[in-house]
Amino acid sequence: DAKTTQPNSMESNEEEPVHLPCNHSTISGTDYIHWYRQLPSQGPEYVIHGLTSNVNNRMASLAIAEDRKSSTLILHRATLRDAAVYYCILRAPHQGGKLIFGQGTELSVKP
Amino acid sequence: DVKVTQSSRYLVKRTGEKVFLECVQDMDHENMFWYRQDPGLGLRLIYFSYDVKMKEKGDIPEGYSVSREKKERFSLILESASTNQTSMYLCASSLGLLTGTYNEQFFGPGTRLTVL
Numbered sequence: 735d736a737k738t739t740q741p742n743s744m745e746s747n748e749e750e751p752v753h754l755p756c757n758h759s760t761i762s763g764t765d766y767i768h769w770y771r772q773l774p775s776q777g778p779e780y781v782i783h784g785l786t787s788n789v790n791n792r793m794a795s796l797a798i799a800e801d802r803k804s805s806t807l808i809l810h811r812a813t814l815r816d817a818a819v820y821y822c823i824l825r826a827p828h829q830g831g832k833l834i835f836g837q838g839t840e841l842s843v844k845p
Numbered sequence: 846d847v848k849v850t851q852s853s854r855y856l857v858k859r860t861g862e863k864v865f866l867e868c869v870q871d872m873d874h875e876n877m878f879w880y881r882q883d884p885g886l887g888l889r890l891i892y893f894s895y896d897v898k899m900k901e902k903g904d905i906p907e908g909y910s911v912s913r914e915k916k917e918r919f920s921l922i923l924e925s926a927s928t929n930q931t932s933m934y935l936c937a938s939s940l941g942l943l944t945g946t947y948n949e950q951f952f953g954p955g956t957r958l959t960v961l
Contacts, residue, residue, distance in 0.1 A: 770950075777849075777935050777952025778888070832878075832903070833950060835888040 738822045743840040746812045754807040754839055756822030761802050766825045768833070769796065769807050771818040778821065778835075781807065817843045848872070849953035851936055857959045864923040866956050868936030875941030877919035878950065879903075879911065882933040894919055895941065926960045933957050 739757040746752040769781040782796045789796040795808040809816055819838040852867035878893040890903030892911040900911050912920045923930055934956045940948040
């Protein structure tokens with residue numbers, strides 16, 4: 735299974751943009767890039783996913799490098815409620831519905 | 846609102862007891878999953894199910910079994926609980942996999958199990 739590398743932790747100020755990086759240099763052509771986050775004392779929740787093109791939704795944006803070896807999750811204006819562990823996950827079609835979680839990045843947001 | 850519920854938020858059991866963790870989803874999802882989460886090890890998949898009465902082993906199935914008699918319910922069973930099964934257990938569900946379609950997983954709030 736292709737692996738992802740994320741910083742252990744990051745800090746941000748409230749109302750500022752946050753860029754959460756993820757490296758996946760061994761990604762294969764059919765792997766999708768997914769992001770989930772886990773708020774304190776809750777189960778993970780889906781954030782966004784993409785294959786090749788940049789993606790936007792109401793929660794965040796996903797910027798994917800042209801060679802697909804890295805991606806960045808962008809929170810446009812961090813709020814205190816965005817403090818969570820963010821997981822970058824690769825999923826291959828043959829894995830079915832399985833998700834393989836890494837260690838994630840713990841994001842703290844300062845008021 | 847989509848909902849995945851787990852029978853207990855906190856559970857304390859003794860070594861050797863048989864433990865049932867229940868998970869129910871109300872979204873008519875085909876797929877259901879059980880994970881455990883431990884500090885420093887992240888979330889690891891124990892078992893999953895693509896359909897009623899079907900089950901597949903995940904990465905760490907040893908010491909666990911599962912049951913899926915109805916589509917909405919997926920049970921995790923610890924036949925004889927041990928202290929190394931003290932952990933946070935998370936259930937998730939998703940729509941069945943269609944070619945080229947990604948279906949997000951919806952997670953329950955988790956059950957923190959302590960085995961004494």
